[in-house]
Amino acid sequence: MTLDMEVLKQRLREILGNDSQEKVGKKLNMTQGNVSKILSGAQQPTLESIYQIAGIYDVSVDWLLGLSDKKSIAKSGDETTYETVVKSILDIIHHRTAEIDFSNNGVFSIKIEDPLANALTRKGKGLADADWDSYLQWRNTRLSMFESKPLLYNAGWKNSKYLLFVGQASSESQWLKVYDEALEQQEIFFDMVRDDPDPFGDM
Numbered sequence: 001m002t003l004d005m006e007v008l009k010q011r012l013r014e015i016l017g018n019d020s021q022e023k024v025g026k027k028l029n030m031t032q033g034n035v036s037k038i039l040s041g042a043q044q045p046t047l048e049s050i051y052q053i054a055g056i057y058d059v060s061v062d063w064l065l066g067l068s069d070k071k072s073i074a075k076s077g078d079e080t081t082y083e084t085v086v087k088s089i090l091d092i093i094h095h096r097t098a099e100i101d102f103s104n105n106g107v108f109s110i111k112i113e114d115p116l117a118n119a120l121t122r123k124g125k126g127l128a129d130a131d132w133d134s135y136l137q138w139r140n141t142r143l144s145m146f147e148s149k150p151l152l153y154n155a156g157w158k159n160s161k162y163l164l165f166v167g168q169a170s171s172e173s174q175w176l177k178v179y180d181e182a183l184e185q186q187e188i189f190f191d192m193v194r195d196d197p198d199p200f201g202d203m
Contacts, residue, residue: 004065004066005041005044006041007065007066008045008064008065008066009038009039009040009041011059011063011064011066012038012039012053012064013039015053015057015059015064016039016057021035021036021039027056028049028052028053028056029052030049050064050065051141051142051145052141054140054141055137055138055140055141056137058072058140059071059072060072060140061141061144089110091151092110092112092114092117092151096113096114096153096154097112097113097114097117097151098110098111098112098113098114098117099111099113113154114151114152114157115157115162115163115166115167116152116166116175116178116179116182117151118166119166119167119169119175120143120146120175123138124138124139124143142172143172145172145173145176146172146175146176146179149176149179152179152182152183152186153186157182157185158185158189159182159185162178162181162182162185165178165181166178
């Protein structure tokens with residue numbers, strides 16, 4: 001995908017408002033010169049910078065890049081309904097992403113089986129416990145990198161090397177690479193099942 005610098009420049013100017021390039025540079029931890037080059041179109045911002053800008057200025061990455069007209073991002077769980085909660089829980093059970101235990105007087109606990117969902121949940125929980133604003137920034141920039149990534153079935157994680165890789169990875173970009181490899185593994189597994197006339201043997 002080619003970055004549309006004209007759209008990016010226009011939207012950057014919109015969110016930066018009357019902030020000086022020096023002030024913007026301090027917020028983004030870059031020099032005033034680099035800010036000037038990005039705003040003039042002389043320099044293309046890195047993906048890291050785009051996510052950082054979106055997080056600091058509370059806008060959607062897709063909007064910033066001209067991929068969407070929806071500028072705002074969700075700020076809190078206020079939009080979460082009972083329907084979305086229950087659907088989410090049932091979806092993760094269906095995908096065998098988690099196990100549900102109802103043995104505690106009918107109050108259930110969830111054990112996350114999917115290694116990627118586990119790693120992301122642990123990171124998000126740690127950020128939320130430490131600083132809610134940091135968590136919101138992470139959720140709206142880093143976690144949103146997984147917005148278009150469907151949950152994998154267990155078949156995607158059959159190879160133990162992916163479990164190891166997820167545990168060793170510490171950044172979202174590394175987790176995305178592991179996800180892509182595990183997705184490929186899942187597709188290979190499903191192709192094998194489809195090609196096998198009797199995949200379950202004698203039952």
